[in-house]
Amino acid sequence: MTETLTRFEPFPEPPALILEYIAERSTEESVAADGPAPWNLGALSAELIQPMPAWLDSVCRWLNRTYAWQPQDVIPPCWAKHEGLAYEIAALAFARGDAYMEAGSSVIWQEQYDRFLTRMNKTLGTAGDECRVGQHEDRPARFQLAAWSTRTDGGSEEKSGKQRVKELA
Known part of the structure; x- marks a missing residue:
């Protein structure tokens, strides 16, 4: 039975630069302590935003492989072109790291993910079907x-x- 659990992929690790930024923000004497939260994409410096698209894309791919059993659960490949989704995916990705510190928190994260799917589908509307098959239209x-x-x-x-x-x- 344990053989089936060995195929589970780990959640993508945030970029080293972002992990350093988070660590620096957590020290009281740090200048970065007053800096924007790393999930606030619109407030990040050019240096900090640079590694985010690749990481968030890997997060979306992981979420799709792990959770998307129904078409409406698939995060479309054009997620970055939907600004609201990009913000939500970043917040969800960072929240997951904290959530898996405790079992109860991970259950709450699962509920947050479910609510994210509801908001994503509301945001995409009928265009979501086209986006999910690579037919994004602004x-x-x-x-x-x-x-x-x-x-x-x-x-x-x-x-x-x-x-x-x-x-x-």
């Missing part, structure tokens, strides 16, 4: 948030959002 033009005003000062614009949406359709 957000449909009609839904490029064209209805939002380009002005932030509350003034009126030349065309209404409704007119722009019709033009893009």
Whole structure:
């Protein structure tokens, strides 16, 4: 029976640079202690963000191999083109390391993963099927948030959002 457990792949280890950054952040005297959390992708420096795509891609591949038994559970290969997914995958990946320190925490991580799948599928919507087979299409033009005003000062614009949406359709 133990032979079947030997085939389990370990979760991908974060890049060394990120592990060093995390260690440095945990020391009270560190300048990095006030730096962004490593899962806050948009706040990371160019140096810290550089190794993240490859690692997060390996995390997605691991999650797909380990958990994706149904099509809707597959994280699409274009995950990085969906900014919200990239943030969530990073947070989920870092949370997993902490979660497996205690058995109860790992159960909570499993629940977090399940909620991630729900949010991912809501985010992808019907485009998820196409993305999962390598047919990524940027957000449909009609839904490029064209209805939002380009002005932030509350003034009126030349065309209404409704007119722009019709033009893009």
